[in-house]
Amino acid sequence: MPSDSATEQAVHVNGDMASWYVSRRVEIPAGELAQLRLPASVTAPDGVSLTIGAPVPVDDEQYRSFEGVLSYPGLVNAKVRVEIDLNPYTSRYGEIGLRPARRVPRLLVSAERYFDGAWSVLDELASTIAESRRAESRAA
Numbered sequence: 001m002p003s004d005s006a007t008e009q010a011v012h013v014n015g016d017m018a019s020w021y022v023s024r025r026v027e028i029p030a031g032e033l034a035q036l037r038l039p040a041s042v043t044a045p046d047g048v049s050l051t052i053g054a055p056v057p058v059d060d061e062q063y064r065s066f067e068g069v070l071s072y073p074g075l076v077n078a079k080v081r082v083e084i085d086l087n088p089y090t091s092r093y094g095e096i097g098l099r100p101a102r103r104v105p106r107l108l109v110s111a112e113r114y115f116d117g118a119w120s121v122l123d124e125l126a127s128t129i130a131e132s133r134r135a136e137s138r139a140a
Helices: 030-035 111-139
Strands: 005-011 018-026 041-043 049-056 064-072 078-088 094-100
Touching: 018 111, 030 078, 030 094, 041 111, 049 078, 049 111, 064 111, 078 111, 094 111
Parallel strands: none
Antiparallel strands: 005 018, 018 094, 041 049, 049 064, 064 078, 078 094
């Protein structure tokens, strides 16, 4: 796990409901998050992919959220609907995060499989965003 990342697992008292959130700091100034263009998809070295869909309305203009799907390869293929968040981390950095969109997966995706895939995809997304930003600044 990267040292600049945070993972949160919260379980409702009755155990019926839980939410998992995985985030990673990205070296994009928080003020540039509103203009940041995300790729349509990324695939991590472990084969887990993230497809980024339509924006989700958010009340605060500093925050952005998108629909997405995590796809897990292997003997048992699985998909998890997620929300992708872009948030200010500090004034100097932004943060990208993932959480299951509806509920924690019960079949085909264990907690370990979810978190391993989410971390790898976030790392790949952060790398893709940083490289895209560098390319844009070189072209300018």
